[in-house]
Amino acid sequence: MTGTAVFIYSNDYLKYSFGKDHPLNPVRLQITYDLLTEMGLLHDEDIVSPRMAENEELALVHSPEYINAVIEAGRNPKDEDLINYELGTEDNPIFEGMHEAASLIVGGTLTAVETVMEGKARHAVNIAGGLHHAQKDRASGFCIYNDAAVAIAYLRKKYDLRVMYIDTDAHHGDGVQNIFYDDPDVLVVSMHESGHYLFPGTGDIYEQGTGLGYGTTINIPFEPFTEDESWISAFERVVIPNARAFAPHIIISQHGCDGHYLDPLTHLSLTMKSYEEIPRLVHMLAEQLCEGRLVALGGGGYNIWHVVPRAWTLLWCQIAQRNAREELPESWVKKWENISGEKLPKTMSDPADLVPPIPRRKEIMEKNYITMNRVLRQSVMFF
Numbered sequence: 001m002t003g004t005a006v007f008i009y010s011n012d013y014l015k016y017s018f019g020k021d022h023p024l025n026p027v028r029l030q031i032t033y034d035l036l037t038e039m040g041l042l043h044d045e046d047i048v049s050p051r052m053a054e055n056e057e058l059a060l061v062h063s064p065e066y067i068n069a070v071i072e073a074g075r076n077p078k079d080e081d082l083i084n085y086e087l088g089t090e091d092n093p094i095f096e097g098m099h100e101a102a103s104l105i106v107g108g109t110l111t112a113v114e115t116v117m118e119g120k121a122r123h124a125v126n127i128a129g130g131l132h133h134a135q136k137d138r139a140s141g142f143c144i145y146n147d148a149a150v151a152i153a154y155l156r157k158k159y160d161l162r163v164m165y166i167d168t169d170a171h172h173g174d175g176v177q178n179i180f181y182d183d184p185d186v187l188v189v190s191m192h193e194s195g196h197y198l199f200p201g202t203g204d205i206y207e208q209g210t211g212l213g214y215g216t217t218i219n220i221p222f223e224p225f226t227e228d229e230s231w232i233s234a235f236e237r238v239v240i241p242n243a244r245a246f247a248p249h250i251i252i253s254q255h256g257c258d259g260h261y262l263d264p265l266t267h268l269s270l271t272m273k274s275y276e277e278i279p280r281l282v283h284m285l286a287e288q289l290c291e292g293r294l295v296a297l298g299g300g301g302y303n304i305w306h307v308v309p310r311a312w313t314l315l316w317c318q319i320a321q322r323n324a325r326e327e328l329p330e331s332w333v334k335k336w337e338n339i340s341g342e343k344l345p346k347t348m349s350d351p352a353d354l355v356p357p358i359p360r361r362k363e364i365m366e367k368n369y370i371t372m373n374r375v376l377r378q379s380v381m382f383f
């Protein structure tokens with residue numbers, strides 16, 4: 001473990017599984033790991049095994065009643081009281097051992113934080129993490145425990161650091177926002193498809209924090225069919241100046257790749273361009289502002305064959321400063337075509353002729369531009 005970045009991974013991550021018909025299929029982690037390995041971008045010495053999170057660590061953000069409910073659910077899936085915690089719903093089905101599986105993902109993000117804080121690596125990546133919807137006392141949106149929030153609370157408690165959380169998943173990072181809504185030392189920034197059109201419905205520009213934390217929540221909601229140009233320019237024009245003004249000690253970033261035009265659950269029109277550019281900018285910010293301290297997490301991403309492996313290979317390459325070839329290895333393509341029964345892409349970037357045209361492109365860009373300017377005007381002035 002000597003490189004600039006480490007990759008937190010274990011096959012036990014695959015136990016976080018809501019069943020084969022659920023959109024969050026853990027195979028997406030395996031296919032990504034396989035692509036990274038086949039491309040020679042990830043080696044044994046880059047990999048660190050995740051530890052389990054302790055229940056006391058989960059309790060930094062989750063209520064003891066909720067943690068007990070998750071433990072109970074994993075042991076006795078028939079319990080009817082669990083619905084109060086949004087366990088056993090269509091989004092968050094109960095499965096055996098769910099507490100342990102979810103605790104390992106939180107532990108993975110804590111391992112990432114510890115590796116960076118102990119100076120063993122400058123950056124750490126945990127693609128199983130980024131479960132940003134989980135709330136203090138309930139599950140939400142495929143998320144049982146909120147690994148990002150536990151990691152931030154751990155950094156606040158153990159090191160008293162100023163933490164910046166950057167969430168570029170297609171969905172609003174509502175769980176993390178709610179948990180740190182009044183904390184002036186945690187800047188929570190979320191870029192997402194507008195809540196008018198997409199779960200969880202929140203993330204309006206007027207949600208800016210409360211009490212001492214007023215101004216340390218920033219939301220940038222985007223129109224459906226938003227393309228790379230609006231997405232990347234919002235990061236440059238809004239996220240970067242706010243990051244500089246806030247001057248964090250460490251950045252925790254969430255890289256859900258469900259804003260891709262092929263994602264079945266959302267309506268954005270991003271391409272691999274965004275999934276290369278955003279990690280590049282996040283990495284740059286960590287180097288400029290935080291002496292490199294960066295923990296990068298996965299998140300959503302429901303086109304598990306075509307999008308997730310490429311997007312998170314690009315994520316790792318930007319963070320670990322490695323170059324991915326444009327051609328995907330034939331052996332990888334063949335193997336996963338057999339498993340998925342689908343025709344898989346042969347290149348890292350999206351073939352230009354396959355990217356669908358964007359309806360009302362000009363109107364969408366103008367609306368996004370207006371939103372960006374509003375957020376910019378009401379945000380940087382706080383620091």
Ligand SMILES: [Zn+2]
Pocket residue numbers: 169170171256258299300301
């Ligand atoms: Zn998402």
